[in-house]
Amino acid sequence: MNTRTSKVDSLSIISVDTSSVIEIGDSHNIDAVSNVISVQREPAIYYEHEFQFTDYPLFTFPLPEPEQPDSFQTITCQDNGFIHVKCVKTSFLSASSVLQIGSNDCVTMETRIKNIRHLLRDPS
Secondary structure (H helix, E strand, O other), X not given: OOOOEEEEEEEEEEEEOOOOEEEEOOEEEEEEEEEEEXXXXXXXXXXXXXXXXXXXXXXXXXXXXXXXXXXXXXXXXXXXXXXXXEEEEEEEEOOOOEEEEOOEEEEEEEEEEEEEEEOXXXXX
């Protein structure tokens, strides 16, 4: 991996969610895993240990490996040893996401989300 110096004049982010990465500069590996159980209930009464990751197969089954592309050759020419970014503005980095200004060898991201809704029916 060719290394370069990263310079960012301005970076504006409102919110960064779980397992997200802001990387300014080079890295070799980024691994981010986020497991979420989101519960909306009417009325909003919750009990400790009510929702466990082990209760949902979604969080335990192995994910399939992505297919590897056919081999290819790339040739890059980096005349300048610098990455210069004037301004980055983003509102939100969601679960297991990456905002990187720099080089990287390997990125592995995994997000599993279970949404549960216990809502009262409309009486009409």
